[in-house]
Structure formats: C-alpha cells, structure tokens
Amino acid sequence: MLATTTYPATAADPNLPDVLIVHGLYGSARNWGVIARHLADRRAVHVVDMRNHGQSPRASSQSYPDMAGDLAEVIMSLGAPMDVLGHSMGGKAAMQLALTLPELVRKLVVADIAPVAYTHDQxxxxxxxxxxxxxxxxxxxxxxxxxxxxxxxxxxxxxxxxxxxxxxxxxxxxxxxxxxEDQMPLIVGWPGTTGRFEGHTLFLTGALSHYVKPEYRDTIRSLFPKSHFAKLPGAGHWLHAERPREFEQAVQVFLNA
Known part of the structure; x- marks a missing residue:
C-alpha cells in the first residue's frame, strides 16, 4: 500500500469524512505537511506518497487506472468515503478514482489540472x-x-x-x-475515462496558469456535472505552494459547505 502520513483532527466533527491529499509529479507527502495540519482542524487528513515517489513502493507503471487503484486501497483501508484533494498528476488520479469508484469519494477538489491530454513534457x-x-x-x-x-x-x-x-x-x-521518464506520455495524457461523478467537484486553478482552459469546461462538466470553478489570484500551477493560505481557505470553504 502507498506510504501514508495521517494528521489527526484537532476537534473531530463526526459529520465530516476524512480528507485524502494526493500530490503531483515529482512531489511527496512532505510537500503538503503544513496544509494538511491546517485542514485537520475538524477531520483527519491523510497524505500519500504516490507510487514511484517518496517512501511508496516502486512499480513499472504510472498509469492513471493503476494510481487510482492505489488510492482506492488506501481509502478502503482507512474508511470510505473520503473527500479527495489532488494536484496536477494527483488531480488526474483523483478524477480517475471518482469516475470509476464514485462510492469512495464524497467531494473532490482538483487543483490546476483538467481531464485532458496535454502536449507538454516534464x-x-x-x-x-x-x-x-x-x-x-x-x-x-x-x-x-x-x-x-x-x-x-x-x-x-x-x-x-x-x-x-x-x-x-x-x-x-x-x-x-x-x-x-518511461511513463511520461501516460502522465501528461489522459486515458479517456468515461462516466460521471455526481458529487460536488471544485476545479481550483491558479490565475496565472494555463492548465485549465475555458475550452475544457464542456469536457469537465460532462464528467463532473456538479463542477465549481475558482481561481487564486497571483498563483500559477503550483498554487498550493505559491498561495498556501488562500488555497487552504478555498478548500475549507468548499469541503465544509
């Protein structure tokens, strides 16, 4: 199973599910420590190292179905459903999870990524x-x-x-x-997953980023009909690192509504 760091709730609210945070490419759970502690005011927060990152197992595949399967294993072991927050590659893995195993996800936050294939290379x-x-x-x-x-x-x-x-x-x-490196085409791509996730989904983007273009919204709404869109002023693709307090506030308001 993925290496997971848990931040217990400081004052647990039994009406709120736990939160799962999923980092992006080249990241780790360590990148999210401060944000996770702040989000753990009313519910536990779990932060994973994705496969081939951090302390998690090494594997030959970095496909989104495989990454979503890893997340499903974590949620089922800790207690479903959860609210899931994913950034970039982690956002795509979280979307794949929500579309294929929607019973494991209550609300979804997708940080600066869309369910489309990109042409850039990392x-x-x-x-x-x-x-x-x-x-x-x-x-x-x-x-x-x-x-x-x-x-x-x-x-x-x-x-x-x-x-x-x-x-x-x-x-x-x-x-x-x-x-x-070998799996980069899959990481920047999108597997063409169909279906619909009926839970509320926040697409939170950096105002200076170009990862979630207006022309992607029809595709987003076809898969996530209860989509909400918000931008963080002055932030780019790494919006959670560039504007952490504003990022936390937006996530808190959405998840606690």
Whole structure:
C-alpha cells in the first residue's frame, strides 16, 4: 500500500469524512505537511506518497487506472468515503478514482489540472535531477546551488529537493526517475475515462496558469456535472505552494459547505 502520513483532527466533527491529499509529479507527502495540519482542524487528513515517489513502493507503471487503484486501497483501508484533494498528476488520479469508484469519494477538489491530454513534457526536470552532482553533498543549500545550474526557478528547486534524501549514502532521489521518464506520455495524457461523478467537484486553478482552459469546461462538466470553478489570484500551477493560505481557505470553504 502507498506510504501514508495521517494528521489527526484537532476537534473531530463526526459529520465530516476524512480528507485524502494526493500530490503531483515529482512531489511527496512532505510537500503538503503544513496544509494538511491546517485542514485537520475538524477531520483527519491523510497524505500519500504516490507510487514511484517518496517512501511508496516502486512499480513499472504510472498509469492513471493503476494510481487510482492505489488510492482506492488506501481509502478502503482507512474508511470510505473520503473527500479527495489532488494536484496536477494527483488531480488526474483523483478524477480517475471518482469516475470509476464514485462510492469512495464524497467531494473532490482538483487543483490546476483538467481531464485532458496535454502536449507538454516534464522530462527536462528528470534530466536536471540526474545531472545533479551528488558527490560529497551534505546540505540542501549546496544541493540548491548545484541544481541552479539547470533549474532557474528557486521555488521549483526547493520543491524538487524535498525529494532528495541527503541521509542516504550516497545521497539519492526518492523518485523512480527511470519509470517516470518511461511513463511520461501516460502522465501528461489522459486515458479517456468515461462516466460521471455526481458529487460536488471544485476545479481550483491558479490565475496565472494555463492548465485549465475555458475550452475544457464542456469536457469537465460532462464528467463532473456538479463542477465549481475558482481561481487564486497571483498563483500559477503550483498554487498550493505559491498561495498556501488562500488555497487552504478555498478548500475549507468548499469541503465544509
């Protein structure tokens, strides 16, 4: 089963289900720790490492049916249904879950992604991580300095470096880079899943992002007829990292309504 970190509710409300948070490509549960603690005010929050990420098992496939199956296993082991929040790749996996096993999901939050195939490629970051000189590396600040040679954006570097295990000898990435590279067409794609999820679904996007275009809305509504749309001003694709407090507030209002 996927490695899962649980944040117990500070003041549990028996009328609210637990929340499951699903990170995006190259992420991990560690990226969501602060947000998970804040969302755990009235219900438990569970954050997973997806397959081939973090502490979760390695596998040869990164398909959305397989990732949705992983999430289903977690929910059924901890108690269904749950409210599910997924970002980017995690958002697609969460949509796949909701469309194929809707009884496991009460409400769905999809952060800055749509149920469509994209044409962009993310393998340039795999090349950057592979190129990082790990010899004699003992500090994250030094890793950041070295990674800056291939990744200009400091926020992206900080995000990637949360998946670097500096305690390993030698240091190593907590990512199955070979499989992620091989499966990239599936990750940026969409399996063409049909069906309808009748639960309320929030498509929460960054106002500066272009991942969820207006022309995708007909497709979204055909699969998720109770769709709601909201944008976070000043945020791009990594909206939860760029505007964390505003992100939390939007999610809280939607899930608790």
């Amino acid at each position: 393998t340039q970051y795999i090349a950057a991580m592979r190129a990082l000189d790990l010899n004699g590396l003992t500090s994250r600040s030094e890793a950041d300095r070295r990674l800056s040679a291939t990744v200009d954006d400091p926020s992206l570097r900080a995000f990637f470096l949360q998946s670097l295990d500096l305690k390993a000898q030698p240091p190593a990435w907590r990512l199955n880079l070979d499989v992620l």
